[in-house]
Amino acid sequence: MTRVDGAERLIAVYRRKAAHYDVTSRLYPVPGYPQRSQRLRAVRALGLRPGATVVEIACGTGLNFPLLEDAIGPGGRLIGVDLTDAMLERARRRVAEHGWRNVELVQADAAAFAFPAGVDAILSTYALTQVPECGTVVAHGAEALVPGGRWAVLDLKTPDRTPAWLARVGVAAVGRSASLDEWMRRRPWEAIRAAMRAGLDDAAWEELCFGTAFLAAGEAGPAGEAGPGGPAR
DSSP: OOHHHHHHHHHHHHHHHHTTHHHHGGGOSSTTOOHHHHHHHHHHTTTOOTTOEEEEETOTTTTTHHHHHHHHOTTSEEEEEESOHHHHHHHHHHHHHHTOSSEEEEEOOTTTOOOOSSEEEEEEESOGGGSTTHHHHHHHHHHHEEEEEEEEEEEEOOOTTOOHHHHHHHHHHHTOSSOHHHHHHHOHHHHHHHHHHHHOEEEEEEEETTTTEEEEEEEOOSTTOOSTTOOOO
């Protein structure tokens, strides 16, 4: 499958999901999963202050927008990026309903998105592992951060040392949109972790819910520097 084919498939999947996504996402990945509290932890990992500029990659319908808006206030700037037009239309309605005037919505493939310079924070929740170039997305975002700016990724993974057959059953049960075999073979969480370590300082990795999810976060170093092994910014 080519990159374009994969993007078109994801668009088709999320166009079908968009109308009911806010309801069905409460059951994701399984009923009772502490998704709301994990989203809150991811937002708190950004260390946001009033007036900050935040980019959310794969923002979907804007479920994280209230949390982000509470942190940055009306003087901040929120840029929501998503691949699917139907999801962004739902996000646009949410923005209008709340009267937020500091939100910009961009339809773009995360792998091709040109991060604006001077970003204070970047967030992605339950989506980035579906992007084959997820490590590249993290690296590009890290380069756009101001010194001290933060990147946080919350997503799913398979627990370490899980038998392949059991992992397939679990992944199928939560309904990942990407090909199960392709997603498991890529192990995208490892690419995200490596990119965080390479491009950011103080890269932290926390496994959640018995290793079925993770929260990765890191901070941009001083101007002209990068994380261990990363390019100078």
